Structures are given as structure tokens and as C-alpha cells.
Amino acid sequence: xxxxxxxxxxxxxxxxxxxxxxxxxxxxxxxxxxxxxxxxxxxxxxxxxxxxxxxxxxxxxxxxxxxxxxxxxxxxxxxxxxxxxxxxxxxxxxxxxxxxxxx
Amino acid sequence: xxxxxxxxxxxxxxxxxxxxxxxxxxxxxxxxxxxxxxxxxxxxxxxxxxxxxxxxxxxxxxxxxxxxxxxxxxxxxxxxxxxxxxxxxxxxxxxxxxxxxxxxxxxxxxxxxxxxxxxxxxxxxxxxxxxxxxxxxxxxxxxxxxxxxxxxxxxxx
Numbered sequence: 001x002x003x004x005x006x007x008x009x010x011x012x013x014x015x016x017x018x019x020x021x022x023x024x025x026x027x028x029x030x031x032x033x034x035x036x037x038x039x040x041x042x043x044x045x046x047x048x049x050x051x052x053x054x055x056x057x058x059x060x061x062x063x064x065x066x067x068x069x070x071x072x073x074x075x076x077x078x079x080x081x082x083x084x085x086x087x088x089x090x091x092x093x094x095x096x097x098x099x100x101x102x103x
Numbered sequence: 104x105x106x107x108x109x110x111x112x113x114x115x116x117x118x119x120x121x122x123x124x125x126x127x128x129x130x131x132x133x134x135x136x137x138x139x140x141x142x143x144x145x146x147x148x149x150x151x152x153x154x155x156x157x158x159x160x161x162x163x164x165x166x167x168x169x170x171x172x173x174x175x176x177x178x179x180x181x182x183x184x185x186x187x188x189x190x191x192x193x194x195x196x197x198x199x200x201x202x203x204x205x206x207x208x209x210x211x212x213x214x215x216x217x218x219x220x221x222x223x224x225x226x227x228x229x230x231x232x233x234x235x236x237x238x239x240x241x242x243x244x245x246x247x248x249x250x251x252x253x254x255x256x257x258x259x260x
Contacts, residue, residue, distance in 0.1 A: 004115075005117070008120070009121075011121035011124065011125045015124040018129055021132055022131040022132040022134065023135075025132075025135035025136065025138060025139055028139070029135075029139065029147075035201075036206075041138070042138055042151075044151055044155075044193065045131075045154075048131065048134070048155050049135075052128070052131055055162035055166055056124050058166050058169075059124055059169040063170075064178070067175070067179060067182075070179070071181050071182050074185040075181075081196060081197055082192065086196070088203070
């Protein structure tokens, strides 16, 4: 019984460390770039990490109070990526006349 | 202690919860390592999608096992459904944006099915190439316009 608890607790501790490292690494990619698309992908990973952290906290502490938060994050997480991806485009030389009025 | 006894199942379920949490955390870390190690946005996109579905499913299973409740599992299914519906859309949009911005290493592609289509449609921003001379707007067929917005939105903005 006690060995079971030790195994479970150490697995949970490992999970927390892995999630923390993942969030920090994703944050590094958001800051470092280099391109806008990289930042969008990394912020998507950061959001996914956040959802998983919220769920992990629920599983560890044995409550279900933050399920609405998980649902909301999963539902609206798409908007950030799509909104930014819509406006990513190849940089056009300033002399090009075709960019006028296209957006 | 029999099989129907909760004293028999509780330690096993606790370990199962911990294992699922560790698996989800491992997938999340794998995505983060992919973000760092992979060379261009398209391959980073591949790494980023790992925890979005499978990791989330593991966490949902862990929560439901932790409280031992079918009702909670039912409440959590919308989370997975929303991710299943929205993750491919955002990945598609971001991938297309990366392609159009030329933000990828064309040497790593094994096949590129979009480039001939863009060329056939008379678009000028070919991947990795310089801007060609755009034909005048009136000479272009209607479908060669920007692929992004719908026609109604263009008029509105």
C-alpha cells in the first residue's frame, strides 16, 4: 500500500516537472521566434500545456471545479492561431502597387 | 479482499491516474522539445500537435479515474471534442500561412503539391522564389485572388 503511494507520488512529481519544463521551453520559443509563425505555434503549445496543467491539478487534488475552464480554453484556443495566421504573408517590396487595398 | 472490493481497486486506480498524468506530461514535453530542435515552422507544427489530442485524452482519463465518476467523464468529453474539431483547422491555417510566407525549408520537403497549383493559378509569390511580375488585375481569372478571405468579407472590409 505504502509502496503504491510512493510510486504514484513520484510519477505525479515527474509529471509536474515535465510540464514546467515544457511550458518554459514553449515560452522560450515564443520569445525567440524567429518568425511570426513560430511564435503562433509555440503559443498554441503553451495553451495546450495550460489546459493539461489545469487538468493535472484537478486529477491530483481530486476535485472537478475547473472543468468549465478546460472546456472554455479548448473551445476558444483556435481563435488566436487563426486570427494571426490570416494576416501572415510574405513581405512585399514597398514599390509593389498590388498591396494597396488588398486587406 | 475481493475483486469487487474498492480497497482492492483504489491503489491500482491511483497508480493508473499517475501513469496517465505522466504520459500526458511526457507528450507535452515532447512537443516542447520538438519546438526547440526542429528546423522550420512546418516540422515544428508536426511536433506541436502531439499533446493537443492524445495528451488531453490522457489527462481526461486521469481526472475521471481520480474521482471515479462517469458523470465527470461525460463533462470532460466536450473538451476532447472541441480540440478534435479545432486543432486540425488551426494547424491547417498556420501551415498554410507558413507556406505562403515562405517560412520553411523547401529542401526538407519530399513532395510539394501546393506549388504547381499556385503556379497554375497565376500567383506570383512562389515559395522560395522572388516576386514575379503580377499580371494586371483584370487579366487574372477570379480564383487567382487572395485565397484567404471569403468574398463577402472582402467587400465588407
